[in-house]
Amino acid sequence: MALHFYFIEAASRYPENIAVREQSGTSITYRELDDLTSRLRDRLIRLGVTRGDRIGIYLHKSIDSVACILGTLKSGAAYVPVDPKAPPTRNAYIFKDCSVRAIITEAALEPLLRRELGEGENSRPIMTLPGAGGGGWLRAWIDREEAASPSPQTLSVHSDLDDLAYILYTSGSTGRPKGVMLSHRNAQCFVDWCSDTFEPVAADRFSSHAPFHFDLSILDIYTPLKHGAMLVLVGEDTGKDPTALASLIASQKLTIWYSTPSILSLLTQYGKMENHDYSSLRLVLFAGEVFPVVHLRALKRVLPRPRYFNLYGPTETNVCTYYELPPTIEDDRTDPYPIGVVCPHYRGMIVEAGGKRVERGVEGELLIQGPGVMQGYWNLPDQNERVFVDLGERGRWYRTGDLVIEQADGNLTFIGRKDRMVKKRGYRVELGEIEACLYRHPKVREAAVVALPDEAEGIRICAHIATHDQNRISIIELKQFCSRHLPLYFIPDLFQFHPKLPKTSTDKIDYQKLQSQAGTSRNGQA
Amino acid sequence: MAPDSRLIHDKIKEFILRQFLPGEDPNALTDDTALIDTGILDSLATLKLITFLEEEFGIRVEAHEADSENLNTVADITRFVSSKLG
Numbered sequence: 212m213a214l215h216f217y218f219i220e221a222a223s224r225y226p227e228n229i230a231v232r233e234q235s236g237t238s239i240t241y242r243e244l245d246d247l248t249s250r251l252r253d254r255l256i257r258l259g260v261t262r263g264d265r266i267g268i269y270l271h272k273s274i275d276s277v278a279c280i281l282g283t284l285k286s287g288a289a290y291v292p293v294d295p296k297a298p299p300t301r302n303a304y305i306f307k308d309c310s311v312r313a314i315i316t317e318a319a320l321e322p323l324l325r326r327e328l329g330e331g332e333n334s335r336p337i338m339t340l341p342g343a344g345g346g347g348w349l350r351a352w353i354d355r356e357e358a359a360s361p362s363p364q365t366l367s368v369h370s371d372l373d374d375l376a377y378i379l380y381t382s383g384s385t386g387r388p389k390g391v392m393l394s395h396r397n398a399q400c401f402v403d404w405c406s407d408t409f410e411p412v413a414a415d416r417f418s419s420h421a422p423f424h425f426d427l428s429i430l431d432i433y434t435p436l437k438h439g440a441m442l443v444l445v446g447e448d449t450g451k452d453p454t455a456l457a458s459l460i461a462s463q464k465l466t467i468w469y470s471t472p473s474i475l476s477l478l479t480q481y482g483k484m485e486n487h488d489y490s491s492l493r494l495v496l497f498a499g500e501v502f503p504v505v506h507l508r509a510l511k512r513v514l515p516r517p518r519y520f521n522l523y524g525p526t527e528t529n530v531c532t533y534y535e536l537p538p539t540i541e542d543d544r545t546d547p548y549p550i551g552v553v554c555p556h557y558r559g560m561i562v563e564a565g566g567k568r569v570e571r572g573v574e575g576e577l578l579i580q581g582p583g584v585m586q587g588y589w590n591l592p593d594q595n596e597r598v599f600v601d602l603g604e605r606g607r608w609y610r611t612g613d614l615v616i617e618q619a620d621g622n623l624t625f626i627g628r629k630d631r632m633v634k635k636r637g638y639r640v641e642l643g644e645i646e647a648c649l650y651r652h653p654k655v656r657e658a659a660v661v662a663l664p665d666e667a668e669g670i671r672i673c674a675h676i677a678t679h680d681q682n683r684i685s686i687i688e689l690k691q692f693c694s695r696h697l698p699l700y701f702i703p704d705l706f707q708f709h710p711k712l713p714k715t716s717t718d719k720i721d722y723q724k725l726q727s728q729a730g731t732s733r734n735g736q737a
Numbered sequence: 738m739a740p741d742s743r744l745i746h747d748k749i750k751e752f753i754l755r756q757f758l759p760g761e762d763p764n765a766l767t768d769d770t771a772l773i774d775t776g777i778l779d780s781l782a783t784l785k786l787i788t789f790l791e792e793e794f795g796i797r798v799e800a801h802e803a804d805s806e807n808l809n810t811v812a813d814i815t816r817f818v819s820s821k822l823g
């Protein structure tokens with residue numbers, strides 16, 4: 212069954228339940244959301260949207276944006292959500308890259324987007340809502356459009372399970388984001404696994420902390436909407452404010468929380484959580500990066516009651532292994548918890564460099580196979596070639612690029628990455644993408660970016676730079692330059708300047724040397 | 738700028754340079770350099786800045802005050818702290 216039919220069925224069973232609530236208290240019932248999304252579906256189909264098309268969603272997180280996502284799926288198209296806070300140039304690139312058929316945006320974001328899309332973009336309809344928040348903007352926009360040119364009523368499209376449901380863009384090592392293509396089948400087997408593992412009920416209240424362009428949002432949106440439960444949207448600003456977040460979890464009586472460990476660490480350090488009552492919370496789920504035990508222990512001290520799960524998986528597979536934490540954390544434990552065992556809808560294999568399976572206890576790359584694995588990257592045949600490996604009778608496997616060890620008890624432990632991708636606050640950052648941006652700066656002759664371990668923040672990103680004229684560039688100027696091309700979390704924390712970057716004997720940039728040099732010079736001049 | 742404000746201003750500027758812009762020429766950080774949304778003050782840096790302001794100046798910053806209206810530039814932050822102390 213296509214993903215949106217989970218919602219349609221829940222809407223017929225629980226029409227009066229609240230489906231989505233915003234922080235302000237504004238909410239929408241299943242019946243209302245079903246009506247609104249059907250009206251958008253009709254509108255999209257009238258515009259010529261057909262099965263297999265892509266629709267760009269460039270909106271702030273709101274009831275309106277949830278409705279646009281569901282309306283898109285009902286029309287048979289796939290949605291392509293982008294970060295409303297990312298530079299418009301990046302979002303325009305994404306929309307062009309996967310040739311979206313139409314874009315739904317809001318008035319505040321539209322002018323810059325149009326400018327970035329450039330001339331000749333008039334053929335791509337841009338549907339501009341006056342705003343986003345509460346669902347009323349979308350309703351008002353549909354009312355106005357329908358008054359001018361009514362759409363015939365249609366039926367929600369029964370998408371094939373192999374049709375794309377959404378494309379999520381992640382950091383690409385070549386300097387451009389890459390689109391991970393995920394089908395209804397991919398999403399559905401994940402959502403079904405969530406149902407089996409977390410046993411949601413209609414009375415549950417799920418947090419929606421992650422932005423919709425981030426893969427954590429798939430659990431947030433579709434698990435509650437399959438079961439008649441409530442999705443509580445956390446606003447973009449509150450999402451980063453620990454005291455507001457701590458208060459929201461309690462006041463909204465959330466039962467299931469899901470976010471990156473970074474946010475949970477901030478909550479424990481700055482959230483003043485002891486002032487609130489969290490007796491409704493029954494599950495704390497986290498994913499995206501390693502959770503430092505010191506912060507996890509502090510969190511469990513304030514929130515001893517819920518069950519805790521460490522979920523692991525790249526966007527390409529969504530969650531593919533999971534681990535439930537024991538009720539208590541030993542006092543002397545400092546090692547992070549394992550990523551656990553492979554989910555039952557997947558198969559996993561750990562291999563050495565040559566592709567041979569390793570013994571238990573030996574480090575190797577985790578390969579994953581199963582119905583949740585992405586179809587591939589949008590329009591990147593070379594990358595698809597590299598990321599899938601065909602093992603003859605054993606079939607085709609997705610290479611996670613993550614190095615793991617299988618422990619004696621069968622749980623997998625995450626060791627590190629094979630390549631230059633790092634996680635900053637749960638987001639994937641390809642260091643090469645930052646370098647590609649720095650090379651666009653007219654004064655930069657050489658750029659190399661490394662990630663340094665940092666106890667408080669997980670990692671800090673350090674850019675090493677050599678300029679054409681040997682003069683330093685203002686760090687403020689470099690940060691401002693990066694912020695015009697990259698999301699904020701990509702921007703290097705540190706910059707170091709060199710007359711020229713150190714090289715290996717084969718004349719390649721010596722990253723090992725830079726890694727060991729970084730942070731040793733406080734004045735930024737190596 | 739009143740003498741007190743000058744002192745507040747210098748402490749804030751020095752903190753931002755040391756914490757978030759190590760290696761930067763102090764003259765490059767002007768009173769109206771935008772700090773938020775340019776990656777200089779991200780969410781975590783903002784929390785650190787607030788902790789610093791609270792400890793250094795003995796003020797309390799409410800959650801709704803931690804926005805770009807009060808914290809976007811050195812001048813904004815100085816004005817904000819001065820008003821709290823005033």
